[in-house]
Amino acid sequence: MSKDTRNIILAFLLSALVLMGWQIAADRYFPAAVAPPAVVADSSAPAAPAATPGVVAAPGGAVPGVGAAAASGDRATILAATPRVTIATPRVSGSINLKGARFDDLVLPPYRLTILKDSPPVRIFSPSGTKDAYFGQFGWVGAGAPPVDALWTADRATLTTAAPVTLRWINPAGAVFEQIIAIDKDFMFTVRQRVTNPGPAPLSLQTWGLVSRLGEGAEQTSFNMHIGPVGVTDGTLRDSEVEYEKLRDDGPKRYTTTGGWLGITEKYWLAAVIPDQKMKVDARFAAAPGDLFQTDFLGPVTVVAPGATQDVTGHFFAGAKEISLLDSYMTRLGIPHFDLAVSWGWFIMLAQPIFHLLEWLFHVTGNFGVAIIGLTLIVRAALFPIANKQYESMAKMRIMGPKMKALQDRYKDDKVKQQQEIMALYKAEKVNPVAGCLPLLIQIPVFYALYKSLMVSIEMRHQPFVLWIKDLSAPDPLTPLNLFGLIPWTPPAMIALGVFPILLGLTMWLQQKLAPPQADPVQRQVFALMPWVLMFVMAPFPAGLQLYWIVNNLVSIGQQWYMLRKYPMPATPAAETVTVAATPAKVTPTKGTPAKPRPARPK
Incomplete structure (x- = not known):
């Protein structure tokens, strides 16, 4: 050869x-370049149980976490069995579950699963008890606080961009807990948590917020794209260190931060709780048996004096990671590095301008x-x-x-x-x-x-x-x-x-x-x-x-x-084009080889 x-x-x-x-x-x-199906797919078959968050009583301990599982069932049955406030905006539709004041039913009408005209809209959240249960929630922990599954009342049946809704729960001592929920024209909810204490004794409380889901979803983290728990604490992006697998194998990750945000991200969609940016909170990313994952924050202990009212305002994002929209929230609401919810990676300095x-x-x-x-x-x-x-x-x-x-x-x-x-x-x-x-x-x-x-x-x-x-x-x-x-x-x-x-x-x-x-x-x-x-x-x-x-x-x-x-x-290469100007080697006669005779010089 x-x-x-x-x-x-x-x-x-x-x-x-x-x-x-x-x-x-x-x-x-x-x-893969092909867009995967939505996070939660419609299914009429009974599904695996999802998480019911539990709340601890002491500051500095575990923050709101996953607990006992709820009964499984199909989405339509569960939605019909629970009292709800309808969400109706041009870009967001669904409902808030009054049992627990939970954001657990949310779809995005402008976005479709496929390019077909009759394709259903993308679903972000699904209630506990359904396949791929996924939801967000705010609450309090402390003596006299609403339990995680408290039944709230609402002052109106529908939440729109022009009409906020107030959810109310009153404890046996007469303390009034309220969540005043508003939504902008896009995907940002404002949640104002207010407590009025008419009783003779002070209330010691902590606020919390969480995003919880069952399973990892259809998308997977890859070499250049992060999928899963994500957040910014004290100006630092938390992504690779809080991946699903690491939380499952290594246990929860905890941080103390003033401001920032926490959530769970996919390629195009994000669910994130955003505490008051001036409040110091304990943040956590956690996994629990049963393929349950959660990211949450626990605020500091505050005392509501007798006859006093106290409130704190947080935000909740649930929707599409539109880049200009995330940038605007950074400016308007002061959310640090909210644009990093998009998985630009280390190439962000060039990818964003492009x-x-x-x-x-x-x-x-x-x-x-x-x-x-x-x-x-x-x-x-x-x-x-x-x-x-x-x-x-x-x-x-x-x-x-x-x-x-x-x-x-x-x-x-x-x-x-x-x-x-x-x-x-x-x-x-x-x-x-x-x-x-x-x-x-x-x-x-x-x-x-x-x-x-x-x-x-x-x-x-x-x-x-x-x-x-x-x-x-x-x-x-x-x-x-x-x-x-x-x-x-x-x-x-x-x-x-x-x-x-x-x-x-x-x-x-x-x-x-x-x-x-x-x-x-x-x-x-x-x-x-x-x-x-x-x-x-x-x-x-x-x-x-x-x-x-x-x-x-x-x-x-x-x-x-x-x-x-x-x-x-050149049409016909000249001789010098192909002739290399090089000094010819000097020929030295070897021993035994007669030298070439020189011609005789004419006389």
Whole structure:
């Protein structure tokens, strides 16, 4: 077997390894581009029991926690069996359970599970006793405080943006506990907890708030996206240290903080309790047997004197993690780092500006696909001077091809000398062989920032482009493997080549054809396979990311074509083009070899 044949086989094996290894790594470390189902799915079958929070009596001990399980049942039956206050706003609907004053029935009408018009709205909360029970709650702990399952009364039947509701509970001594609940036009509830003490003895109380859920949900934490308990305490983001698995294995995590927020997050949705930002609280993230998880806070002990009234105001967020909305809550309500509820990760410094530029382009164009094209052109315009040098260098290297070939043939048995002469040729021709690397290195962070924007920002969810691309945050659904949908079969993600991935591979192949070939035969074979390998690698990624790469390739092809026209190959290379100016080696006759006779000098 020849060396070239071995190199080709090695290149194929390496490419196959990259392809299979990438799929394994992507499944483990990268979230799927297809939006998962809602947190809580409708089900008429009896479900697993969920948590009923319990409250402790002493400060500094355990904060409100998970306790005994409630009876299981289907959602419709449980909702009908409990007294409720209806929530009716344009963006939030559902109800508040008067048993416990619990936010446990909440859906988001503007957001649908799928892109189908008749798709049901996304459900955030479901009552205790249902599958994937998930809820938020506020209360008090202390002598005379309402029990966790107290039955409250309401002053109105419906909560709207214009009409707050007051929930009231009176203890046997006549102390009045009230929760005045209001909601804004988006997803933020304001909860004012007020206590009036008409009795002769003081009341020692602590306020608390919690978010509790059964199970981990459909989404999972990945290498670059956090799903699960999250919060900010004393200005520090708590995410990876309070993951579901760590809470289950290592026990609860406790923090003391003034201000901040605590909750449970998914890719697009967040439920968070936000205490009074001036109040020092004990925060906790906890797990309990039965796959129960909870995050909560416990306020300081306060004394309500006889005849006095005392109140404290907190907030409760339950809805979509719209980036501009989270930013506005940071400003208006002073919630620290509320924008970190979006899983930007360590790339936040670039990902956020890229997203805001994309959002601005979307408002200008009305289409996120056009906005991605605009972003690509802006990035390429910013990199134009560097890219121009790159393609100028590549065009000159193409012209230098015959000279390099002559050097390689001349010094084929002396690789060190060959490299020295090639570098000298680069210097003489003023060509930088690594000029093409800088634009690529600069674009890698931009590419990843766009990937993060497509994956974590709800603004990109279910955004159409044109024709068959109905969701830029999901892979291209049109694949020739099922005859573009004519065959009722969905290929595995690894081989489900959509139209966009195929175009991506073709544009990369054409881009390589315009570039000077690699000198090393192994590198040449590997580079020749890369467009087709990356075509499969990129198939499961969002169509918006594929669109960015395709447009970027087209712009690169245009710039390369222009430079090839500007620096054309000579029609017939001159002799000096292929002749290397090198000092011939001095020939010294060896012993036993007669020297060549000199011609006689004429007299």
